[in-house]
Amino acid sequence: MPNNEEDVQYINRFLEGDEAAFNKLAEKYRQKIYWHARRMTGSHIDADEIVQEVLLVLYRKLKDFKFKSSLYTWIYKITSTRCLNYLSRQKVRRFLSLDEPEILNIKDNYDVLKNIEDKDKLAKLDQILKILPAKQRQIFILRNFEEMSYEEIAAVTGKSVGGMKANYFHALNKVMEKMNE
Template sequence: MQIEDADILEKFQNERTRNEAFNLLLKKYQQKIYWHIRRLVIDHDDADDLVQEVFIKVWKNLSGFRNDSQLYTWIYRIATNESITFLNRKKQRNNIPLEDINPELAGSLRAGSYFNGDKAQMKLQQAILTLPDKQRLVFNMKYFDDMKYEDISAVLGTSVGALKASFHLAVKKIEQYLLSKD
């Protein structure tokens, strides 16, 4: 049985059931958030650390959640922002120009012991890493997370039309990459 977000939020407001509510929230969203972050930062250990940071922020801020968006879009927004901040820090720390982080991520994708995909999956992931950050985010959220454009819009604060255009461009670039690598 899937528990509703409203029930989780209601339990979280009560001091006696707050921990139970948070455990329900983790059970419902932790794996989805992990894979969302993992597709952005590639490395398992980095993704694990970021998931912990995301849910610490969720814990600290959930009592102030105003229900003006869906709970999962709010959590995805936190996860997305944490991932982008992490990648920007990684670029600065390693003195990598902004446009050169994706080849480094592709290298860790190939070297990662946690990636167990076949050759087709590896090629798809490498193609995705050639995309600009915004297109990569939109593609991952639409393709892997099967999110609606309206929900992606709520997470990224971008119009649905712009998201559709980004997704379309991303798909075309991925197709070109895959066709050129045959």
Template sequence: MEEKDLIEKIRNPDTKNYGFNLLVREYQERIYWHVRKMVIDHDDADDLVQEVFIKVWKNLDKFREDSRLYTWIYRIATNECLNFLNKKKDKFFLPINDVAAELSSKLDSGSYISGDEIQMKLQKALLKLPDKQRLVFNMKYFDEMKFTEIAEITETSVGALKASYHLAVKKIEQNLKID
């Protein structure tokens, strides 16, 4: 279904619920994996995805259509991830390294990675990055998004994103050499 048709269904009071169900079916899996790459834990990701779609439902009337619907939802998901990670740090008074270690232990014990040892090393190297650099790296490398799309979602300049991505790649390379 075209995005404009989906928006039309959502805007129509008679088809709003149906339109929202279509929206969830269309975007839920991609949003889940975006969130999961940031928070690692399946249960946390599931909870956050529910929160994302609750926020989408509550704010549908505020969607101005100055960006794509998916971009708007992705931005909500991104903000939820960053807020979740910040709350986790604040709640337990954890420095960034301790949060990375906790997420890394979930990575070891979970079924997140079905790949080989190299993929596990990459995921652990990613966890050592600051949240925003990890977010940019995930969106560019795994989701194969263009910098212009990432800029729209994160409300950051393309130049800053390119710098963040470059720094992330350098840090990952360093971490992989050390391991």
């Protein structure tokens, strides 16, 4: 995906010291970051933390952005990596019983969803996505909800297009099986 002209302008303005330009970029991408993280983690609290981490990385690393990929791909790369990293860390924490699932559920009552119906819908989606291993979940989300091409997904994950296709096939099969139960 080529770089959006508007993004390039915002980046250049930010690098010249215009903080407002960064805010514009953050406003433009924060929902995408949030939703990717939310679908990956299944939790508002965790997605919120990832949004903050990703925005911080963007703020600090934008000066190193070489325009070799689109900003959009770069942001997804950072977000995806953070999510995978977070999920592994969570596995360790759960193994050590530092995070009790009940406590996590209580924490998640503070949500950004407007109504109970939406919470139910998202809970169903979380249940389905949770059956997938983290990396398959990542590919499934990028392909199915972000509607990325395999080339874009490969750019985000750093893996081959063929591998992405095979992984998506396996993920889709598992999702279909789960939904047919």
